[in-house]
Amino acid sequence: MTRPQVLVVEDEAPQREVLAYNLQAEGFDVREATGGDAALDLAREEPPDLILLDWMLPGVSGLEVCRRLKSAPGTRSIPVIMLSARSEEIDRVRGLETGADDYMVKPYSVAELIARVRTQLRRVRPSSVGERLTFDDLTVDTGGHRAFRDGVELRLGPTELRLLITFMERPGRVWSRDQLLDRVWGRDVDVDSRTVDVHVGRLRKALRVSSMKDDPIRTVRGAGYSLE
Structure with missing residues (x-):
């Protein structure tokens, strides 16, 4: 069975590299996108098992990317974990109402993020977590x-x-x-x-x-x- 694939959408290289490194160390196959348009193209062409999506992206925002993914039949079932420096309750609500399956505020614990990734994968690809x-x-x-x-x-x-x-x-x-x-x-x-x-x-x-x-x-x- 192929490894679960996670699409990391983050325009800041240091954060993207840390996420990719830790996910790969935990046995995930990682693809990367630096902007909203690229993320949408990758998700449509080869749907991943899960998407880690930064809110603040150049061009199309993470919020809009999430909305488009969740409104399209081919991608709506992909779990999306929104990553954002916005910590106000209203921002969390906006992210979740747009369709995000989970919401994490920066800075976050990588260990907790991995745990939340596994929780979402347990729902859509249970074999990946045994x-x-x-x-x-x-x-x-x-x-x-x-x-x-x-x-x-x-x-x-x-x-x-x-x-x-x-x-x-x-x-x-x-x-x-x-x-x-x-x-x-x-x-x-x-x-x-x-x-x-x-x-x-x-x-x-x-x-x-x-x-x-x-x-x-x-x-x-x-x-x-x-x-x-």
């Missing part, structure tokens, strides 16, 4: 790297397990082959999209072997796969 996943008769112990159906352990290879975790984190979501390649194999791995079909087929076979029921993975013609 949470146990359940869906219908399926259970995955992400910390122990074991999966079960109707209480019977599944015989899965590492790739099939990563695929199942991806599907179980977002039941009902249709994943394209390219999205699955990015999420399961990683963005920098040169793998043909047909490889996805092969491993989905293996996962389906393992799910059927362990249960009399049909496998719960649905093929969406022209789009990809989903867990139903």
Whole structure:
């Protein structure tokens, strides 16, 4: 499973570098943007798992970036933690009402920031923090790297397990082959999209072997796969 990706949007280089260094040390994949327009482009082209967003940015403000992200279907579910030197209650309220999922006042504790990042990721990508996943008769112990159906352990290879975790984190979501390649194999791995079909087929076979029921993975013609 690829590492959780955090987009850091901060125009002040020292603060951006400190954030990136500490997030990478905690096992996160970090991308950086110095302005609002760049942040919007990056978030739309390759949605991260979470965004750390400074309020005061050149050009488009962090507040406006947050508003646009939360009003667009493709990015509205991305958690946003707003970072700001504005400490008044009215400013916190403005940030949260714009759609931010959390608000931290500068200067902040890096340890607390990391803890809040993990809290938000637990909601949208629970496997990244070792949470146990359940869906219908399926259970995955992400910390122990074991999966079960109707209480019977599944015989899965590492790739099939990563695929199942991806599907179980977002039941009902249709994943394209390219999205699955990015999420399961990683963005920098040169793998043909047909490889996805092969491993989905293996996962389906393992799910059927362990249960009399049909496998719960649905093929969406022209789009990809989903867990139903």
